[in-house]
Amino acid sequence: MTTRQLRLLRAASASVVATLLAAVSHTFAGGAAPHPLLVVSAAVLLLPLAAALIGARVSKSRMALTVLISQAAFHVVFQLLGAPTGSAVELGHQHGMLPLGPVSMAALPDLAMIAGHVLAAVATTALLWHGESLVRMIAGWMLALVQHSDLTVPADHRRPAALVSHRHPLIHAAHSSAVSRRGPPLLS
Numbered sequence: 001m002t003t004r005q006l007r008l009l010r011a012a013s014a015s016v017v018a019t020l021l022a023a024v025s026h027t028f029a030g031g032a033a034p035h036p037l038l039v040v041s042a043a044v045l046l047l048p049l050a051a052a053l054i055g056a057r058v059s060k061s062r063m064a065l066t067v068l069i070s071q072a073a074f075h076v077v078f079q080l081l082g083a084p085t086g087s088a089v090e091l092g093h094q095h096g097m098l099p100l101g102p103v104s105m106a107a108l109p110d111l112a113m114i115a116g117h118v119l120a121a122v123a124t125t126a127l128l129w130h131g132e133s134l135v136r137m138i139a140g141w142m143l144a145l146v147q148h149s150d151l152t153v154p155a156d157h158r159r160p161a162a163l164v165s166h167r168h169p170l171i172h173a174a175h176s177s178a179v180s181r182r183g184p185p186l187l188s
Contacts, residue, residue: 003056011051014063014128018050018070019043021120021127025071026078029116034078042074049073058132064125071117071124 001009019042027033046069053066 007054007056008051010058010063010128010132011047011054011066013131014054014066014124015046015050015070016043017128018067018121018124019046019074021124022071022074022117025116025120026075026113029113030110031078031113038078038081039074042077046070046073060125060129063128064121067121067124067128071121075113075117 019039023034023039050066050070053062053069055062
């Protein structure tokens, strides 16, 4: 795997895991549960930013910064969209969106929301940091298992004998001789 591919894989995993845990912590801290499309779109939109922040080499500080920015961006997007959930349909002419002007006091997070996001950021950073080493360890085990296994075909392997059918045919040979009646009739 090249360094670019590894960097993109790290960024994708950081973006997805950070966004999922941000959504869960946002819900546990008292907010409304986000719509799944919002979670997916936030993870996809944060991928280039995560790739730029995470860097080519592994660093806990860059990974933590990526996770914190992903969590903060998710929270801001979630607040600006007015908490669109997938659980209920609003009736009437209510869009549920905040005006994109000055931020009101209702849009500012309370202490429980901040604590929930910080706890999710710490858990995400630990999960990503130890998760990569765990995946590398399991991949090493599987590679060693495949390299040391005996998967060769023995030299004395013979082809099995041809199958012989002992059933009687359903149509007798005398009845199966086809008479061709195709084409125009002969001059009679």
